[in-house]
Structures are given as C-alpha cells and as structure tokens.
Amino acid sequence: MLVLLGILIVVAGFATKRNPLLIVGVAGVTTGLLGGLSPTAVLAAFGTGFASSRSVSLFVVVLPVIGLLERSGLQEQARTLIGRLRGLSAGRLLTVYLVFRQLSAALGLTSIGGPAQAVRPVVAPMAEAAAERRHGTLTDRARERVRSYAASADTVGLFFGEDCFLAIGSVLLITGFVNATYHTHLEPAQLAMWAIPSALCAALIHGTRLLRLDHRLERESTVVNRQLAGSRRRSAQGAK
Structure with a gap:
C-alpha cells in the first residue's frame, strides 16, 4: 500500500x-x-x-521556430488574409477549422495542428480579425472568448477525430487490454468504426456552438456600443 x-x-x-x-x-x-x-x-x-x-521533447525545437515566424509577422499576415475574405466570420472560420482538424486526425495526421503550432500563431489571430471586421474593436473579454473557442475547436477536433484512425495509440491500447483481459478478438477497425458516430455528434454539437459565437459577439458589441453612446450623452449633457 x-x-x-x-x-x-x-x-x-x-x-x-x-x-x-x-x-x-x-x-x-x-x-x-x-x-x-x-x-x-x-x-x-x-x-x-x-x-x-x-517525441515529448520536440517542443524544444518547435517553439523557437514559432517564435521566429511570429517575429517575422506571421500573425499580421494571417489578419491580412482574413481581411480579404469578406464573407468569413469568426464562427464560420472556426467551424471550418474544426472539421479540418477532425478529418486530418481521422487520417492519422494528429500533429498537423495544435494549440502551440497552429492555434496561437494562425487560427486565433485570423478569428480575431474576422470578428473585428464584423463587430468592430473587441473588448478584452470578447477577445479572450474568441481565443478560447479557437483552442476548443482544435481540442474537440483532435480528441474525437483521432479515435477514428485504427492505428492510433489509444485504439491499440484498448483493443490490446480488452483482448488480453476478456479473451476476445476485438479488431482496431471495429473500434474505429464505432468512434465515427461520436465524432459526427461532436462535430455537429460543437460546430453549432462555434456558429453561435457570431451572434454572441453581436449581442455583446451592441451592449458595448449602447454603453458608450450613453456615456457620451451624459458627458455632453454635463458639459452643457
């Protein structure tokens, strides 16, 4: 003990x-x-x-590369790209990234994204730029919300997408443990097939939450504008 x-x-x-x-x-x-x-x-x-x-220590190599890219203007270029796509909102952008992340993880490409190498330097700035173009200058609270939704799109996409790939470590661990403990003949492909409905439900549920982000930002922007207009009127009345 x-x-x-x-x-x-x-x-x-x-x-x-x-x-x-x-x-x-x-x-x-x-x-x-x-x-x-x-x-x-x-x-x-x-x-x-x-x-x-x-492989755990690979971040030591990745972080300096990301730092150099950001210093060279990676985030500014991402914002400029979003500025050219007029019909793209923050919610739509993150929904597209969620689907992309889930499909790539289902094909075994789990390292193609991630909070450090994709979300912080590229996805989050693009989502912020899309939100600012549509709703104006974001408050600190709204900006943090957009960043958190960007991170959640990556996490949900990876978590529910990787189990659809039959050679992923978690699937092999489950099948090995079940077969050794209960003397069954469970194949990784069977487990991966059963993970597909969960992945589809996750994409639908979280995709809906991401699309609702635009409406939430719109409401917050309206409230902030009303508060600013009220404070300006009070200031003007006080000046008179």
Missing part, C-alpha cells in the same frame, strides 16, 4: 498548484524507492522512459 503514496503526492501537488515537473519527479522517485528499487534503478527507469519518449 505504501507504493500508492506516489499518487497522493501527485494529487496533493496539483491541488496546491506546485510545479508539475517537480511533482511528477518526486512522485516517481518516492514510488520507486517504496517499491524496493535502489536509487540507481530509479534513475535508470527515468532514463529509459525519457529515451523511449523522445
């Missing part, structure tokens, strides 16, 4: 908002030592895990 103390450390660390890397490291070392491993064996286990998951 003492081995489970590592889980308690993780829960307590995240509850107190400590450094996640430090929490996981301490929990791993504690679990290994309580499990009877020597300090050398614990260190070897950490090294083996890192060596087998080198």
Whole structure:
C-alpha cells in the first residue's frame, strides 16, 4: 500500500498548484524507492522512459521556430488574409477549422495542428480579425472568448477525430487490454468504426456552438456600443 503514496503526492501537488515537473519527479522517485528499487534503478527507469519518449521533447525545437515566424509577422499576415475574405466570420472560420482538424486526425495526421503550432500563431489571430471586421474593436473579454473557442475547436477536433484512425495509440491500447483481459478478438477497425458516430455528434454539437459565437459577439458589441453612446450623452449633457 505504501507504493500508492506516489499518487497522493501527485494529487496533493496539483491541488496546491506546485510545479508539475517537480511533482511528477518526486512522485516517481518516492514510488520507486517504496517499491524496493535502489536509487540507481530509479534513475535508470527515468532514463529509459525519457529515451523511449523522445517525441515529448520536440517542443524544444518547435517553439523557437514559432517564435521566429511570429517575429517575422506571421500573425499580421494571417489578419491580412482574413481581411480579404469578406464573407468569413469568426464562427464560420472556426467551424471550418474544426472539421479540418477532425478529418486530418481521422487520417492519422494528429500533429498537423495544435494549440502551440497552429492555434496561437494562425487560427486565433485570423478569428480575431474576422470578428473585428464584423463587430468592430473587441473588448478584452470578447477577445479572450474568441481565443478560447479557437483552442476548443482544435481540442474537440483532435480528441474525437483521432479515435477514428485504427492505428492510433489509444485504439491499440484498448483493443490490446480488452483482448488480453476478456479473451476476445476485438479488431482496431471495429473500434474505429464505432468512434465515427461520436465524432459526427461532436462535430455537429460543437460546430453549432462555434456558429453561435457570431451572434454572441453581436449581442455583446451592441451592449458595448449602447454603453458608450450613453456615456457620451451624459458627458455632453454635463458639459452643457
């Protein structure tokens, strides 16, 4: 039972908002030592895990590239492109991106988008530009809402799209566990086929929410304009 103390450390660390890397490291070392491993064996286990998951450290290469692109005007170019597409609103743009993200994930292209490499430098600025062209200058609250909807389009599209690809890790894990535990013959293609209805429902539900974003921004813009007009009238009356 003492081995489970590592889980308690993780829960307590995240509850107190400590450094996640430090929490996981301490929990791993504690679990290994309580499990009877020597300090050398614990260190070897950490090294083996890192060596087998080198893709986790790819962000070290990706982030400087994104920073250089943004410094060279990537966001400004994205806004300029949206300025030429007069009929495209923020909700429609994010709906198109949701469908694109889900279809690409269903084909196994899970790394083609993402919050760091696609949403922040490209998708979110394009959505903000589309919203500003239609509704005028956005308030800080409206701007954060557009950014959150852009991130949600990427997350929902990836989460429900990747399970439709039969060679994704989660599908292989489920089929391997079920077949080994319950002695069945579940194939990855069967599980992927059953994931398609969920993906379609997610696209319809979240796509509707994204399209409603335009109406919500319109209402907020109307309220803000009324408040500004009222304050101007009061200022004019006070000046008289």
